[in-house]
Amino acid sequence: MDFERRTEEPGGIINPKDSIDTRLIYAFASALNFTFEIREEPERTWGLEINGSFTGMIGQLQREETDFCTIAGPSPERLKVVEYLRGYPSDLMTVTSLKPSLLPQHLSLIRPFEGELWLALMVSVVAWGGVMWILQRTWRWFAGGRRVDFSTTLLYGWGALLEQPPPVLSVSNSGRLLVGWWLVFCLVITTGFRSSLVAHMTVQGKTLPIETFEDMVKQDNWKWCTEPWLLKGMLFDYFSKHTDPVVQKLYKHMEMLVADEALERVLEGGFTLVDFENYVNIIVASRYTDARGYNPFYVSKKGVSVMAAFGWGMRRGAPFYPRFKQLKSRLEDTGIISYWIEDVIARRVRENRAAAAMDVRSAKTDTTQDDNKVPLGLHHMQGAFYLLFLGYVVALLILFGETISHNSDPRISTTFLTTNKT
Incomplete structure (x- = not known):
């Protein structure tokens, strides 16, 4: 009011x-x-x-x-x-933060799978290589034949996963059966990765929005605030006496800023305003929304009800209390109060926008968040090139290691000298 x-x-x-x-x-x-x-x-x-x-x-x-x-x-x-x-x-208590931003494009190559799936896939490659190596050593111990190194089986499993398996298969039936099931597994994994990669390249993903108090307090290096006047009544009791650890942490690190200053901090990133939903929506629609209806803020959809309702307090024994209560019930039954709520909000937004003549802050829009489809460019596929350069570096380091190991092996040096004498 x-x-x-x-x-x-x-x-x-x-x-x-x-x-x-x-x-x-x-x-x-x-x-x-x-x-x-x-x-x-x-x-x-x-x-x-x-x-x-x-x-x-x-x-x-x-x-x-x-x-x-x-x-x-x-x-x-x-x-x-x-x-x-x-x-x-009553108005719901919500959190206002920046709208979800586009995910980093250099990570688009690994984004089709979650981190847990990538870890499980790496463990599966190593585990399959180990089992295959044990089978081949056991077969060689019983039947003889050529020796198979663990690195060979490991690279075979990795090559099959990249759809480039080496041509040499196992000579034992047990090894061939294991290879067959591994190829089926690789077919499922590569098909899922390819289809998910196409989807991520078609529509670029965004970060998850902050919906609840739990989401907010879990963020790293994140800060939040509320307005000073909010903690001069029931909200003070709600935050200060609540037993939930999340609410306790929220109240312990709560800053005090008025709405305009808080929203400016939100624009800088890493900051959230805790306030009433309709109240914040009016401010955002009045001062930060452009002619196309865009604004840079995200007001959470999962609000918290901190009180049963809004109403009027009256002194004890007031003779008009029964008549007020009767009239209020009639207005509520006709639906006029619900209509008034929507009408008051829309009218207040129009009045604020007309008075401010569309504040220049409404021009602060993020033009990079355009949903129009564009051809893939180098900046979209930079993750693949990073991975290629990483492979070059790893291969070069392994080459240095093999060279040093080869030169320091005394058996190789002796053989080389004996051949020269002969």
Whole structure:
């Protein structure tokens, strides 16, 4: 509920802007024929309980200094000192971060498989090479024949996986059977990789969005904040007294920033704003959304309900409470409150955009996130070239190792000298 001050003195009379609460007040006043004045709470707080007494708006109701307050949430402590009139469903607490970004293109070659699958595939190659080597040594021990090294069986399994198996097959039936099943396995793996690679090249993947508090606290070097006024009421009790380790960690490292400053930090990356969903959507739609409807922020779809509902608090014994409750039920049954919520949000966005004349910050769009199809270029396939260069380096290192091992072997040197003498 936004408003304009008539005077700069705290606690003075204010002029409320269009909102659900304002429409309800004027509807009640028209139906019940009463007048009213709305004053700003001097400390601009809902109120916290201290030794049975409340501060803020709830404290004024408890001391009967005012008749009722707008947009407040119910709690067991508050319901002991005030009457409560349920107004409309509470706004969900969501996390606002940057929209998912495109995944690195140099990793497109390995992205078709998850990390666990790549690890299982490497273990399978080594395991198959070991089993094949044991079978060949056992066959040679019983029947004789040529010697097979472990490196040979390992490279055979790797070559078959790359659809380039060596031409020499096993001479034993057990080895041939093992090779046959390995070729079937390689056929399934390569077919799955090829089809997944085509899909990833056709539509480039994006990072996963931050949907929940758990997703947020698990991020490395991530920070978050909320607005200071949010922790002046029930939300303070929710975060400070919650037993969930995730919520405790969130509250422990929570920073305090107003919405505009927080969204600027979000644009820099590695930062999240924890705030009410409709409230944030209005700010984003008003100041950061361009004419095509694009904005750089992602408001999570899995919000958390931190209170049962929004409504009005009333002093104990207020004679108008039953009539207010009756009128509220009639408005809710007709569906007018749901209509008002959508209408107020849309009207507020239009007013903000007209007043700001589309702030230049709405031009901060990421033109790289274009879903138009483009031909594959070098930047798309750079991962394959990185892998090729890595293979060159590994092969060169192995060549140096083989050369050094060959020169340091005394048997090879003796044979070489004997041949020269002969």
